[in-house]
Amino acid sequence: MTGVRDQQRLELKGALEAVLMVVDEPATAEHLAKVLDRTPREVADALRALADEYTAQRRGFELRLVAGGWRFYTRPEYAAAVEAFVLDGQQARLTQAALETLAVVAYRQPVSRSRVSAVRGVNCDGVMRTLLQRGLVAEAGAEPETGAILYRTTNYFLERMGLRGLDELPELAPFLPEADAIEAETQEGVPSFDPDAPDTDVDDDKTTEL
Secondary structure, three states: OOHHHHHHHHHHHHHHHHHHHHOOEEEHHHHHHHHHHOOOOHHHHHHHHHHHHHHHOOOOOOEEEEEEEEEEEEEEEEHHHHHHHHHOOOOOEEHHHHHHHHHHHHHHOOOEHHHHHHHHOOOOOHHHHHHHOOOOOOEEEEOOOOEEEEEEEEEHHHHOOOOHHHHHHHOOHOOOOHHHHHHHHHHOOOOOOOOOOOOOOOOOOOOOOO
């Protein structure tokens, strides 16, 4: 029986690692337990065990309990390496997909990823991560109804665009006649894309300096 229990613990740890690799915000032990069909106690014990193992092994990442949920974070002592990697890509050109996503955030902010995806008609999670890494967008709280993270443009965005404020953005309506229809769709919360489909924007080869 001991061997069976050990195998079950290993399987649970592996499943938790796989799920936590793709979460966008901290996941609670209760939610993870429901998804994996385990008890909250089993999941909580496995999460703490994983966190202790990563610390003991001096891994480059750690598993933290933040705001009631668990998520992977890079370990503070490796912040310089992460910063060097992120800043190395600051001068790279933005793809057309990234520019379109940035425009949606600029005009609809604060806005959630799902709303941005609904407006563009494709999953934009990968592109949003790029914009966050570039410092062009930042988190702006959570949506009261759904708890989804909201995003806004940053001062760095204004600097790169040569704007003193968002009020200097050009009027959108003359260039997007269907804006009202899109707004109605997003307000209804009905996405016009398959949420499980891969982000096809990542490989867009049209680039623009920003």
